[in-house]
Amino acid sequence: xxxxxxxxxxxxxxxxxxxxxxxxxNLFCKKIIKRIDEITKIEVILYGSLSLTGKGHxxxxxxxxxxxxxxxxxxxxxxxxxxxxxxxxxxxxxxCGQKELNxxxxxxLIFSKDFLPLHENGMQIKxxxxxxxxxxxxxxxxxxxxxxxxxxxxxxxxxxxxQNLSSKNEIELNxxxxxxxxxxxNNWNLAELSYQYELQFHTKEEIxxxxxxxxxxxxxxxxxxxxxxxxxxxxxxxxxxxxKGLHERISMTAxxxxxxxxxxxxxxxxxEENASGARVVTAPTNGACAVVPAVMLYLKNxxxxxxxxxxxxxxLAAMLIGSLYKKNASISGAEAGCxxxxxxxxxxxxxxxxxxxGANAFKACNAAEVAMEHHLGLTCDPVAGLVQIxxxxxxxxxxxxxxxxxxxxxxxxxxxxxxxxxxxxxxxxTGKDMNYKYKETSLGGLxxxxxxxx
Numbered sequence: 001x002x003x004x005x006x007x008x009x010x011x012x013x014x015x016x017x018x019x020x021x022x023x024x025x026n027l028f029c030k031k032i033i034k035r036i037d038e039i040t041k042i043e044v045i046l047y048g049s050l051s052l053t054g055k056g057h058x059x060x061x062x063x064x065x066x067x068x069x070x071x072x073x074x075x076x077x078x079x080x081x082x083x084x085x086x087x088x089x090x091x092x093x094x095x096c097g098q099k100e101l102n103x104x105x106x107x108x109l110i111f112s113k114d115f116l117p118l119h120e121n122g123m124q125i126k127x128x129x130x131x132x133x134x135x136x137x138x139x140x141x142x143x144x145x146x147x148x149x150x151x152x153x154x155x156x157x158x159x160x161x162x163q164n165l166s167s168k169n170e171i172e173l174n175x176x177x178x179x180x181x182x183x184x185x186n187n188w189n190l191a192e193l194s195y196q197y198e199l200q201f202h203t204k205e206e207i208x209x210x211x212x213x214x215x216x217x218x219x220x221x222x223x224x225x226x227x228x229x230x231x232x233x234x235x236x237x238x239x240x241x242x243x244k245g246l247h248e249r250i251s252m253t254a255x256x257x258x259x260x261x262x263x264x265x266x267x268x269x270x271x272e273e274n275a276s277g278a279r280v281v282t283a284p285t286n287g288a289c290a291v292v293p294a295v296m297l298y299l300k301n302x303x304x305x306x307x308x309x310x311x312x313x314x315x316l317a318a319m320l321i322g323s324l325y326k327k328n329a330s331i332s333g334a335e336a337g338c339x340x341x342x343x344x345x346x347x348x349x350x351x352x353x354x355x356x357x358g359a360n361a362f363k364a365c366n367a368a369e370v371a372m373e374h375h376l377g378l379t380c381d382p383v384a385g386l387v388q389i390x391x392x393x394x395x396x397x398x399x400x401x402x403x404x405x406x407x408x409x410x411x412x413x414x415x416x417x418x419x420x421x422x423x424x425x426x427x428x429x430t431g432k433d434m435n436y437k438y439k440e441t442s443l444g445g446l447x448x449x450x451x452x453x454x
Contacts, residue, residue: 001201002200002201002202003194003197003198003319003322003323004182004198004201004207004210004211004319005147005319006118006145006282006283006319006322006323007211007214007238007282007283007284007292007315007318007325008071008145008146008215008281009072009073009213009214009279009281009318010017010073010146010279010280010281010282010286010435011062011072011075011277011278011279011280012273012274012275012277012278012279012280012286012289012387013058013274013276013277013286013287013386013387013388014057014058014059014120014253014285014286014287014387015059015060015144015145015282015284015285015286015287015289016142016143016144016145016146016285016286016332016333016334016440017049017050017053017054017058017062017121017142017334017440018057018058018059018062018277018308018329019062019146019282019286020050020065020121020140020142020143020148021046021050021059021062021063021066021123021145022062022063022065022070023066023127023142023148024063024066024070024123024142024148025062025063025064025065025066025067025068026066026069026071027066027138027140027148027150028066028067028125028127028140029066029067029069029097029106029283031122031136032096032127032136032140033096033098035096035127035135035136036096036405037099037100038129038135038325039099039101039127039128039129039135039148040102040128040129040130041099041101041102041108041127041128041129042067042093042095042101042103042104042108042127042128043108043109043110043125043126043127043128043131043305044061044067044108044109044110044123044124044125044126045110045112045122045123045124045125045126046059046111046112046123047111047112047114047115047116047122047124048113048114048115048116048120048121048334048441049117049120049121049245049334049440049441050121050122050123050142050351050443051111051112051113051381051440052113052140052385052440052442052443053065053132053270053385053440053441053442054111054171055254056235056382056384056385056386056387057383057385057386057387057444058277059174060105060109060111061074061080061083061084061087061126063109063123063404064083064084064087064093064103064109065080065083065127067093067095067096067097068083068093068094068096068097069094069095069096069097069437070076070083070097070316071096071199072279075279076279077277079279081360085419086446087103087156088105088107090249091103091104091105091204094339101362109187110180110418114330115436116139116141116151118141118151118154118155118158119141119142119143119154119332119334119335120332120334120335120436120439120440121141121142121143121144121334121335122139122140122141123139123141123142124137124140124179124216125137125138125140131154137425138150138151139151139156141331143332143335144285144326144329144330144331144332144333144334144335144340144341145282145284145285145326145331145332146282146285146286147326149187149348150394154178157408168338170200171193171196171197171200172417173193173197173320173323173324173326174327174328175327175328176365176368176420176421176424177419177421178323179193179320179324179365180361180365182259183361183362184340184359184361184362186444187434188361189317189318189359189360189361190316190317190321190351190352190355190361190364190365191312191313191314191317191355191356191357193320193361194316194320195207195315196320197320198316207316208312209314211306211311211312211315211316212311212312212314213352214281215296215308215311215312215315216406217279217280218270218280218281218292218293218295219297220271221269221270221273221278221279221280221281221289221293222269222272222293222297222449224269224273225241225243225244225249225269225270225271225272225273225280226242226244226265226267226271227244228241228245228272228276230242230276233272233275233276233279233386233388234275234276235339235384235386235388237239237383237384237388237389239275239386239388239389241269241272241448242272243265243269243272246261246264246265246268247265247269247280248346249343250265255274259298259302260400261303262298262301263294263295263298263312263396263399263400263403264295264386264396264400266290266294266297266298266398267290267291267293267392267395267398267399268290268295268392268393268395268396269290269397270289270290270293270294270395271290271391271392271395272392274286274287274290275387275388275392281293283318283340283345283348284325284326284331284345284348285331285332285333285341285344285345286345286387287333287338287341287380287387287391288341288342288344288345288346288394288395289345289346289401290354290362290394290395290398290399291342291346291348291349291397291398291399292315292348292349292398293400294348294349294395294396294436295349295352295399295403296311296314297351298399298403299314299356303357306356310356313352313355313356314352314355314356315352316355317350317351317355317356317364318349318351319348319353320350320351321347321348321351321365321368321397322344322348323385323426324420324421324424325340325344325347325348325427327420328422328424328425328428329339329344329425329428329431330428330431331344333380333439333440334380334439334440334441335431335439336379336427336428336430336431336432336434336439336441337377337378337379337380337430337431337434337438337440338375338378338379338380338381338391338394339372339375339377339378340351340427340429340433341374341395341428341430342375342378342394342395342426343371343372343376343378343381343398344372344427345374345395345398345402346371346375346401346402346405347368347371347372347375347402347405348367348368348402349371349398349399349402349403349406349450350367350370350371350401350402350403350405350409351365351367351368351370351406352364353367353402353403353406354359354406354409354410359406359408359409359410363409363410363412364409364418365419365420366409366416367402367405367406367409367410367421368405368409369416369418369419369420369422369423370405370408370409371401371402371405371406372420372423372424372427373418373423374401374405375398375401375427376426376427376430377430378394379434379438379439379444379445380438380439381437381438381442381444381445381446381447381448382431382440382447383447383450384442384447385440385442385447388444390446390451
């Protein structure tokens, strides 16, 4: 399938815990639409990580938005507020945007501490008629990056995992080894290979238009982040936004390390917008949404020649690397810890930066490997279930590591001992071995040791 959806316009604070449940609501609406006249009640059950950090990640409200037929791309703060008020205060949802139903938040939206068998982010949606008879139901899994699969789809994916499925496509990319072989054979860099791959699914105009729309939204999010309407982020942490003040204080300096302040600014501004629940771009997830745009803004504002063409090339290279993590490991913090989110985003950004600065595919993949190698073991322990501490600052460090990895790979003359496929496999194994307390449950790490929050 196309890799363009590695980048998608969504809503914060989490791609798997906010955008995913919203998309599940959208999918359930499509499933029941022909029988909507029979339905008088909807019940939602959140399981595992979706339940444990659900309120902090807005999972409860997001599924309500989805069941109202609202879509992330067109969701505004006022629309969110209206749907929330209708459900929580008036006890109503407008099912699929077509039929008003009674909805009791305390009774009809259930937070279960149990984990469903196929993935840490599970949920069920059920529809009943006026007699209390079950009309339809579906189990959904939010597998990271705003990608949602039914139980049947996830079982099929797991069954086919590791197999090279037959394909009519001329270019099929299952791992970094195949990527490097294609690039060497055709003398392509990562962006050129990614472009040729996408031409199997889209026209050149569609590819360019999509990438430029993503880049435009990323820049809008940064602008909104340094011009916020609220001084504090939502939630009980009462965390003050820092990007606005940093933007006002920051200036170019003779200190060569002063550039780090700008990179941090770009990341903080975008990550704070995500933490506020605003519109952002999953890259590849919401929790890691600021890494890629921070590196792109660094290239745009502090290097020569980064124009729209290079922005397209950057995103094409990044999505190709992101697809390797999605296919062979995970981009879900609930499944593999923050290494799967910030780590994969840093890896994507490192490879893409190296590519647009002239690196061949081998050096770009080395940049991707280096960036992930130094995120291995990173836990996901959001304080109070909010995508704020330590998530916001982690985006800045992910961007800085990406830039360092790209520069390190491009100046390297020796042959790397570790390949990208090996580090992707290691990341996934590490994530699976990680205690569930440290995988987006807020049951361990900073989430439990920061006593002042309680």
